[in-house]
Amino acid sequence: MSFLERLLVARSTDVRYDDEQWRFEYQVRPYLKNVPQSELDARMRALNRNLIFLLDSARDAVPERATFTSTWWWLKKRAQSLIEYETRGLVPQLSGIEVAPAPPPPFTPKYPNECSFIVRYGEAAWLEPMLEEGRVRLAPAASYTCDGLSLAQQDDELEKPHFSLGDGVRIIDASGRASPIIGDVRHVRPAMANYYVLCASTEFDARLFPLFSNNAGAPADACITIWDVEAFAERLERAARDLLPGWYCHHNPVQYFDPRQIELRQRIDAGMSKDFAFAHQREYRFLWMPVGGGAAASHVELKLGRLTDIAGLFAPDGSCFAGRAQS
Numbered sequence: 001m002s003f004l005e006r007l008l009v010a011r012s013t014d015v016r017y018d019d020e021q022w023r024f025e026y027q028v029r030p031y032l033k034n035v036p037q038s039e040l041d042a043r044m045r046a047l048n049r050n051l052i053f054l055l056d057s058a059r060d061a062v063p064e065r066a067t068f069t070s071t072w073w074w075l076k077k078r079a080q081s082l083i084e085y086e087t088r089g090l091v092p093q094l095s096g097i098e099v100a101p102a103p104p105p106p107f108t109p110k111y112p113n114e115c116s117f118i119v120r121y122g123e124a125a126w127l128e129p130m131l132e133e134g135r136v137r138l139a140p141a142a143s144y145t146c147d148g149l150s151l152a153q154q155d156d157e158l159e160k161p162h163f164s165l166g167d168g169v170r171i172i173d174a175s176g177r178a179s180p181i182i183g184d185v186r187h188v189r190p191a192m193a194n195y196y197v198l199c200a201s202t203e204f205d206a207r208l209f210p211l212f213s214n215n216a217g218a219p220a221d222a223c224i225t226i227w228d229v230e231a232f233a234e235r236l237e238r239a240a241r242d243l244l245p246g247w248y249c250h251h252n253p254v255q256y257f258d259p260r261q262i263e264l265r266q267r268i269d270a271g272m273s274k275d276f277a278f279a280h281q282r283e284y285r286f287l288w289m290p291v292g293g294g295a296a297a298s299h300v301e302l303k304l305g306r307l308t309d310i311a312g313l314f315a316p317d318g319s320c321f322a323g324r325a326q327s
Contacts, residue, residue, distance in 0.1 A: 312326075
């Protein structure tokens with residue numbers, strides 16, 4: 001039995017695993033019925049990957065209504081995707097998604113998305129100057145489509161498309177007649193302008209190091225853990241003030257969404273929302289938005305000063321080799 005199968009079996013008898021209710025909800029609104037097969041397959045691979053990375057006792061304790069921080073929300077998404085496979089008379093292929101169980105992390109949040117600390121994965125050669133001198137590089141959001149980035153980093157950070165089931169949407173032309181809709185309706189709310197972003201994660205997970213590889217394909221060999229997120233944010237804002245005058249700085253954990261079924265009252269924001277395919281990264285980000293016009297262009301280099309009072313460098317095995325070892 002694979003690791004994923006063990007995770008699923010362990011939760012299948014829990015009263016919160018409500019397969020009957022999830023099946024009923026999907027029959028009422030089959031939001032995947034128009035999805036191309038290649039996209040459905042990619043969706044299932046993403047769901048299985050997220051289940052492997054995310055399912056744990058802390059997320060088991062979170063109710064389904066909390067969406068992406070809950071085990072049961074993810075299991076519902078998988079169950080409803082499987083129903084669509086059944087409807088098409090197909091069986092999903094599970095090859096290529098197996099990931100080994102994570103070794104015990106050196107530290108964990110009290111609950112999902114607590115954000116009491118953040119972790120930035122990368123190369124020690126770049127992270128050591130960040131710790132010792134506070135060197136931080138802000139990237140334009142548009143640069144994340146670059147082919148030189150790892151697959152874990154590549155994404156369109158200026159547009160976050162999502163879809164509505166075509167059956168539930170009416171388009172009225174100028175004469176008042178309803179136009180027929182073929183397939184689903186694609187919604188896009190683009191960012192107002194290209195912005196600057198700095199990304200991290202809300203958890204230490206040894207399985208994330210290989211995902212954040214460098215241009216040569218070598219996995220990340222270190223991470224910097226920021227123990228005081230607010231102090232770090234204040235130093236970032238001060239350092240960026242002269243270089244980005246008039247820009248608005250904001251920081252928060254990323255909100256993940258199902259592009260095929262937006263939750264009630266869920267707001268999709270190009271800067272702080274991401275497709276749930278990336279949810280295993282548990283991202284936290286800092287971003288700078290232009291307020292009075294302008295847009296991000298080239299990378300911006302900041303110098304915050306020594307960070308050893310609020311941060312430490314860690315190896316993939318969880319050992320601290322520089323700076324502050326604990327909060």
